[in-house]
Amino acid sequence: MKASRSFSEWTPWLFLAPYLLIFGTFVAWPLTRSLVLAFEQTYGPKTTAFVGLLNFQFVLHDPLFWTAVRNTVLFTLAAAVTQIPAALGLALLLNRPDIRGRRLFRLIFFTPSIVGLAFVAIIFTLLLEKRTGFVNSSLHSLFPVWDPDFPWLESYVMPSLIAAALWLSAGFYMVYFLAALQNVPAELIDAAHIDGAGPWQRFRHVTLPEIRPVLNIITLLVVTGSLQLFELPYLFYNDTAGNGPENHALTIVTYLYQTGFRTGDLGYASAIGWVLTLVLVGFALLQRRMTQRGES
């Protein structure tokens, strides 16, 4: 290597300084605080006491927490089996050179991702309303037997949330699949074609292995994102602080938010947050092990 003028040892820190200052104050420090808080209990303003593992014991025996876990896991499973196939399906439809207007369709499918969750919640609660909502009124005019007072928001909490999340996310993940599909070498597909492989076999044995890395990332994003579901149910059921009818909309993060900002027990909220962090890390590690095993 040729001799070159080198930078001073402070130079990289100069460039990192603004980022690290903000990161330290508003990420690293609060994160450390949350670890301390998780072992404390807050009694009213400015009165805290060290309680050891009590918060964690409480969490594991808290029926509301388990209701939240059940709802969150249910949503996550439903999100994974609806959003991933929908996104991949749309991408496969658009990944054909003989289809005109692909850019227009890609744009249309992607637009919902630009809409903020608060606005999605407003639009979907109005769409799903009894009688005046678009969903019930169109179903009723298409099929007169359909009850115009069908209680989507009142009795079908999860399906409503899953539908809103699907509308919002399918096009977002689609662009990742589309980018991956466009990187699949055409020769591979052609070779399979010549070997007489049908469309399903070509997908299963040629395309799928090629896009597997992106599929893994999307699965990770969908699952870890869905396990943190909060704003959508919180805003759908804002009048009950996100609980929804019979707590059917209560998620882990909603419960964390309620304990932290409504009850004011930051310690208990932090304990819930750390339990969730462990679950997320656990899932990420599990998925990594499974992909590594799949590769070797």
Added chain:
Amino acid sequence: MSPRPGDRASLTSRLLIYGLLVVFGLMTLLPFIWMLCASIKTKGDFYTSQFLPPGHGFLGVAWDRLTLSQFAQLFRDLPVARAMLNSVFLASVCSVVATLCCAAGGYGLAKFRFRGRETVTSAILGTVVVPTALLLGPSFETLFHLGLVDHYAGFILPTLAPAFGLYLFRQAMVNSVPPDIIEAARIDGCGEIRIFFQIVLPIIRPMLSAFLVISFIGIWNNFITPQIVLQSPERYPLSVAIFSLRGLYGDDNSLIMAGTLVAIAPVMLLFLLLQREFISGLTSGAVKG
């Protein structure tokens, strides 16, 4: 390009694909169309017609019954103009400064070898797995101690160091900034700051504009943080202001849809103008990396 065997699919299969695309496209667009129609109908017509009120005008629509009074009400009687100004201000400041912060940080991590580099990198990227909600409480506590609650700065500062942004820029620096250029500039006696602004930033311009749009739209749509941090209604961004309409004017669906439209339209327009940058920025980390 030579014709591929798969390209000449039968007419029926192509028609089937067009059919599916149109159906899914309509399902995607119908909520928007419905919102648009609702926002220009009177409160009474909202309850009696699905899209536009039927009448004897062109296409069987009562065009004369349509109204812009909801929009007038939003901007004249309700603080929506102020909220929009707040949103524009917050999203602009946050996205510009966050982009610079992340670009400089990513440059520092990607283009210099120094002690502690690995530690810093893994500490920052490791926080990606931390649920954002875990930080809400302790961050609020920090803001409270710094006296920043209910100040614009209290919302702006915490948004300036997203781990996702640092990751994207570090990646962009590694992939597209050749070390030789930096070396050559140093030999020519160019200062480190000048190298960054005049040589490095122009090279990663596509990533700069992509991240600017992504973070602008992200900040614009943020609801929970401004709702916690900005407590005075005159500081509300559109997300909080429009959502609070639902509590105050819950029965006036036309007004609420008009408000939502006003809040969505600016970012929609921005996205339509810069969609290529936006999408390539999003996918660059996952697909190429």
